[in-house]
Structure formats: C-alpha cells, structure tokens
Amino acid sequence: MSLSLGQRRVLDAIDLSIASGEIHALVGANGAGKSTLGYAIMGCEGYRPQQGTMLFEGKPIDELPIQARARAGITLAWQEPARFEGLRVCDYLALGASQGDPGAALEAVGLAPAEYLYRPLDKTLSGGERKRIELAAIITMRPKLAILDEPAAGIDLLSLDDLVAAIQAMKSAGSTILLITHVEQVAAHADRASQLCGGRIVCQGETQAVIENYKARRCRRCDGETCNHG
Ligand code: ADP
Ligand code: MG
Numbered sequence: 001m002s003l004s005l006g007q008r009r010v011l012d013a014i015d016l017s018i019a020s021g022e023i024h025a026l027v028g029a030n031g032a033g034k035s036t037l038g039y040a041i042m043g044c045e046g047y048r049p050q051q052g053t054m055l056f057e058g059k060p061i062d063e064l065p066i067q068a069r070a071r072a073g074i075t076l077a078w079q080e081p082a083r084f085e086g087l088r089v090c091d092y093l094a095l096g097a098s099q100g101d102p103g104a105a106l107e108a109v110g111l112a113p114a115e116y117l118y119r120p121l122d123k124t125l126s127g128g129e130r131k132r133i134e135l136a137a138i139i140t141m142r143p144k145l146a147i148l149d150e151p152a153a154g155i156d157l158l159s160l161d162d163l164v165a166a167i168q169a170m171k172s173a174g175s176t177i178l179l180i181t182h183v184e185q186v187a188a189h190a191d192r193a194s195q196l197c198g199g200r201i202v203c204q205g206e207t208q209a210v211i212e213n214y215k216a217r218r219c220r221r222c223d224g225e226t227c228n229h230g
Pocket of ligand 1: 005006007008010028029030031032033034035036037
C-alpha cells in the first residue's frame with residue numbers, strides 16, 4: 001500500500017500483516033510515517049492510499065468510511081487524548097463498553113475507580129489522566145483492532161508499568177493491538193514488530209531484533225529523502 005500527502009509519498013509500498021491477537025509494535029523515528037499508517041488503517045479523512053489494498057479479517061476495507069471501520073471493530077487512540085466537556089468518566093467508559101467493567105479498566109490503568117468514575121472528562125484532568133482514561137475505554141470497548149498512536153506520550157504521568165499493564169489488559173480482553181511508538185522500552189512488550197523509515201518498512205519480525213535494528217540504525221528525524229536506511 002502506498003499513500004501520498006500533497007506532493008510527498010509518505011507511505012511507500014507498505015506490506016504489513018498483523019496477526020489476530022498479537023501486539024504488533026510499529027517503531028520508527030519522528031516523521032517516519034507511523035501516524036499516517038494508523039490513520040490510513042482507521043480510514044481517517046484524507047488518508048486514503050492511492051495504491052494497494054487493506055484487508056481486515058480477509059475483506060477489503062478501502063471503500064469503508066471511518067464509521068464503518070469502527071463498527072467493524074477498529075479503533076484508534078490519538079496521540080493527543082480527547083476532552084469531552086459535560087461527560088463524566090463513567091459515561092465515557094460506558095459509551096463503547098461491551099461487557100467490560102469500567103472500574104476494573106480504571107484499575108488496570110492505575111486510576112482508583114472511587115476517585116475517578118464520577119469526575120468530569122474535562123480540563124480538570126491532566127493530560128496523563130485523560131490518556132489513562134482513553135486506554136481504559138479501549139479495555140472496556142474490546143475492539144478487534146486497537147491502534148494506539150504513541151500511548152507513552154505524557155509518560156511523566158502515565159508510567160511505563162501502568163501503560164504496559166493496560167496494553168496487556170487489552171490483549172487479555174481479546175484485542176489485537178498495533179502499538180505505534182518511537183520508545184523502544186514500550187515496543188519491547190510487543191509480540192512482533194515492524195520498523196518504519198522514510199515511509200518504508202525496513203525491518204520486520206521478532207521484536208528484539210527489530211528494536212536492535214531501530215537502535216543501531218535510526219535517524220534522528222526521518223525526512224524520507226536523505227535517509228537511506230532501507
Ligand atoms: P510519525 O508519526 O512517524 O512521526 P507522520 O505519519 O506523522 O510521522 O508523518 C510522516 C511524514 O508525512 C512527515 O514527514 C510529515 O511531515 C508528513 N506529513 C504528514 N501529514 C502531511 C500532510 N498533510 N501533507 C504533507 N505531508 C504530511
Ligand atoms: Mg506520529
């Protein structure tokens with residue numbers, strides 16, 4: 001699959017398959033194209049590949065708008081967590097919940113249910129708290145595929161252990177996870193990994209081997225032109 005934004009080919013001949021039930025890490029430097037790939041899978045406006053096709057559970061999803069992909073079981077957690085004025089945490093967690101328990105999901109992300117369930121989901125919560133609540137929502141939602149875009153952003157509050165526990169809780173709840181991150185300590189918890197560089201997958205397979213390659217051969221910033229790691 002290939003995708004251009006403006007004049008720029010941001011994703012170039014991406015060949016990626018994510019196995020059902022796995023945590024698949026997508027690593028790469030800033031600008032490598034990680035978020036773009038996540039948006040393309042989710043079906044965000046303006047991120048339709050010009051070439052190639054994407055299959056979900058064996059069926060092409062290229063023609064499906066974002067809502068239909070969401071109904072099919074794909075969800076995306078943005079790098080910047082959402083704020084919903086007028087909604088309480090418990091209301092938000094109930095929105096997409098299938099059979100998940102909101103209290104247990106809050107505990108899984110390191111927030112005491114008694115303290116957080118009835119708080120408004122607004123600016124009185126810190127960015128890290130909102131990030132945790134968004135992860136809790138994915139645990140209760142049990143999507144088939146959860147795309148997590150830089151879930152460690154705001155890591156000062158969202159400690160690594162809590163984040164890893166949350167991702168494991170999603171996996172235990174039956175979700176497949178595309179874990180987008182430039183942080184190797186986060187990627188280390190994946191079952192398999194792919195490294196993106198200049199819009200191309202340059203390394204794929206066993207997590208530790210991919211991380212080693214990422215550490216050894218990464219550019220500080222991928223501009224897709226001067227970088228020749230492919
Ligand atoms: P990452 O998430 O790996 O940091 P992105 O997917 O956000 O990378 O961006 C990949 C590249 O695409 C970057 O060079 C970025 O500047 C470029 N890009 C992103 N959005 C657009 C756009 N709307 N138009 C042109 N280029 C874009
Ligand atoms: Mg990004």
